[in-house]
Amino acid sequence: MFRFRDRETASRIVGELRKMGLNLFLMHVCGTHQDTLVRYGLDRLLEPCGIKIRQGPGCPVCVTTQREIEEALLLARKGKVVATFGDMVGVPGESGSLAGLRGEGAEVRVVYSIRDAVGLAEKTKKEVVFLAIGFETTAPSTAVTLLRRPPPNFSILCCHRYIPPAIKALLEMGETKIQGLIEPGHVSTVIGTKPYEEIAEKYGIPQVVAGFEPLDLLMGVYLLARMIQKGEVGVKNEYTRSVRPEGNVKALRVMEEVFEPFDLDWRGFPVIPKSGMALKEEFEEYDARKRYEDELKELEGREFKPHPSCRCDRVLRGLLDPPDCPLFGKVCTPRSPVGPCMVSSEGSCAIEYKYGRGRLKPEGETGGGEGG
């Protein structure tokens, strides 16, 4: 790993970028990229080079909607064992959080993988519902698990999403004036680089797939900056040690076997066509929404709204930096999060807060750069 963190190489790349006299606004869509960017202070190194990078809808926990959280809360209240990843448990819905319900005696279990959740179902007669979140990175393991036919008391509340439709939606909305995109390494390991080529062609935007080490990201930015300067549109792959153009064919095949795309809304976004993964009919028995249809009817027709001052929607569309939210670090902290971006370890607000820079804006100063 050392060779991907070498300071000297990093300064050489930054030096080259400085010489280019840039004024760029870029976006990435991956929580781990945000972590690398802030943890290693790359954002601060890049600022004087005229490069600003924001995170878009790149955290699976953050883009899960209030409705999906309310579904999980309702099922937990109705006596199901709800199992999910640690970060999901703390996300506030309108009527509380899974962590809060656990405090009131509901059975909410934190698991590290869907396999752990199946393990829980094997050990109990109770109904176990796995709140399945994540992009193309985690969806294959959900698909494989269902193909192995888990026990009948196991089901999933499927909140998996496809990344490329969200990127298209963002570009189509046109609020963020981004000049280039840094595509996520893990997702790309599964989907390959082809889906981005289609995006480049349709929207005329240069993209680079980058890995997660500091030098990966800096090289990714450098490649992107060069493309932008030359007016090139297309896709470059910095993360060749993991990402092939065709992706992981086996993982794509199992996903295709189990899921089909459907129109779904994301937090901060309107309904994004074909961005949700729905279970195919053959797997209906594992679909918590079908199995508990009657119980979930309670939520029908209801609208769920986040805290009125919460700006997670804008953070997720790349319109704001976390400190521009009036609640950041004051009302909203990891101990008392108001929005998911402060809960999830891949959320922009939690990352900004964690690395201790706070960067609270002085009173009266408005957040810079809305709309890029």
Ligand code: SF4
């Ligand atoms: S799942 Fe992987 S690629 Fe997606 S946001 Fe998280 S770290 Fe990035």
Ligand code: SF4
């Ligand atoms: S500071 Fe809190 S409320 Fe504001 S955008 Fe971040 S998570 Fe949402």
